[in-house]
Amino acid sequence: MDFIDSHAHLTDPAFDADRDELISHILPAAHIVKSVEIGCAPNEWQPTLDLAAKYPQQIVPVLGVHPEYAPQFTSAHLAPYQQFLASGNVSAVGEVGLDYTCLDVSDKATQHALFSQMITCADQAGLPLVLHVRRQGEDYSAYTDCLSALSSWKQNTSRPYSGVLHCFCARYEEAKQALDRGLLLGINGCFTYKKNEYVREAVKKAGADKIILETDCPYLSPQGKRGTRNDPSNIPLIAQYVADYLNIPLEELAQKTTQHSKLLYAIP
Numbered sequence: 001m002d003f004i005d006s007h008a009h010l011t012d013p014a015f016d017a018d019r020d021e022l023i024s025h026i027l028p029a030a031h032i033v034k035s036v037e038i039g040c041a042p043n044e045w046q047p048t049l050d051l052a053a054k055y056p057q058q059i060v061p062v063l064g065v066h067p068e069y070a071p072q073f074t075s076a077h078l079a080p081y082q083q084f085l086a087s088g089n090v091s092a093v094g095e096v097g098l099d100y101t102c103l104d105v106s107d108k109a110t111q112h113a114l115f116s117q118m119i120t121c122a123d124q125a126g127l128p129l130v131l132h133v134r135r136q137g138e139d140y141s142a143y144t145d146c147l148s149a150l151s152s153w154k155q156n157t158s159r160p161y162s163g164v165l166h167c168f169c170a171r172y173e174e175a176k177q178a179l180d181r182g183l184l185l186g187i188n189g190c191f192t193y194k195k196n197e198y199v200r201e202a203v204k205k206a207g208a209d210k211i212i213l214e215t216d217c218p219y220l221s222p223q224g225k226r227g228t229r230n231d232p233s234n235i236p237l238i239a240q241y242v243a244d245y246l247n248i249p250l251e252e253l254a255q256k257t258t259q260h261s262k263l264l265y266a267i268p
């Protein structure tokens, strides 16, 4: 049974002490065959590519600018970014999107301008999008705004899936809008938290054919491991929660989600 962590941040300093041990030994032991590494600020791009170059069999690089870091992206970053995307070494554009929980450091206008620039970059490079969208309490307007920003998205990629709504933690209403745009849902520790029954119900309605598994490590450890550092070896634990809730065999969930991650990120 093989798994893929479709969204991780292994270049985070939280892994400085044991990154090599983790990638060389702990991931293979947990049947994690690939880990998609998200470099989501300009200063993370090169370290992300370096990690992928060091572990070409395991690490799949994705580059973007997280909405919280939008102010860090200047016009000087655009050309090098487009070159990275055109190099053929990068599997998607992300994580990019809208997040109104961090407006104190990244205002709406800056986020929207960057997001539309990133959508254009993805289309130009023929790459899928890894979307970060976050509700603010009961305010889901970031989702509505994201969907309207995506109206300019040409989905110019030859992949069977043109994007993923990563860290899905919303209602079926939002899931449905994402699925209607041909997006997958990225499922992580949020699915396992006691208070998130509405997330589980939304995922059940979406079904196992519309989801991929992720950790978003070092954040969002699944239930039972909360408060500790998350890492890709927790994917089987998240998978077990999902398989139990959807009432399907773990093997079937592993097979489907691994296949969908491969199709999304063009992993051979």
Ligand SMILES: [Zn+2]
Pocket (backbone or CB within 6 Å): 007, 009, 038, 095, 216
């Ligand atoms: Zn992330």
